[in-house]
Amino acid sequence: xxxxxxxYTEDLIRLEKIAKGDWxxxxxxxxxxxxxxxxxxIRLGVGMILPAGYEAQVxxxxxxxxxxxxxxxxxxxxxxxxxxxxxxxWRLPAYALRDTVIHKNDRICQFRITxxxxxxxxxx
Numbered sequence: 001x002x003x004x005x006x007x008y009t010e011d012l013i014r015l016e017k018i019a020k021g022d023w024x025x026x027x028x029x030x031x032x033x034x035x036x037x038x039x040x041x042i043r044l045g046v047g048m049i050l051p052a053g054y055e056a057q058v059x060x061x062x063x064x065x066x067x068x069x070x071x072x073x074x075x076x077x078x079x080x081x082x083x084x085x086x087x088x089x090w091r092l093p094a095y096a097l098r099d100t101v102i103h104k105n106d107r108i109c110q111f112r113i114t115x116x117x118x119x120x121x122x123x124x
Contacts, residue, residue: 001051003049004048004049005046006047006048007045007046008046008047008089009045011104011105012045012105013105022112023059023110024111025061025109026044026046026058026090026092026107026108026110026111027044027104027106027107028042028045028102028103028104028105028106028108029042029043029044029045030042030045031102031104032101032102033101034099034100036069036096036099038096039073039094041092042092042108043089044090047083047085047090048079048084049081049084050079050080050084050113052081054081054116056113057079057111057112057114058072058076058079058090058092058109059072059076059109059111060108060109061107061108061110064109067106068102069097069098069100070094070096070102072093072095073095079111080116092108
């Protein structure tokens with residue numbers, strides 16, 4: 001299977017699969033300064049064309065809160081294969097619990113690609 005990636009920022013460190021684990025790190029594509037209580041979308045600098053029947057699940061890294069004091073506002077993000085247009089750059093919806101600075105190329109979240117749930121009927 002091939003996943004086609006578009007980079008929206010030239011100097012973003014490229015994605016790479018890791019030897020252990022199923023998750024791939026995503027990085028901030030911009031310098032971000034946030035005050036406690038502020039919410040914003042942080043650009044991740046990538047977009048992808050996912051194969052039919054697959055989706056990407058985006059979640060914070062285990063160190064994201066400790067290092068940056070932010071949480072992902074939707075707990076886990078789901079990006080389906082219809083989100084693949086020219087302007088469909090992935091973003092992290094973040095909420096700052098303390099004042100923080102995130103530098104370009106800081107690893108702030110991660111994703112994995114999974115098969116979508118098969119169609120089924122609920123029968124009582």
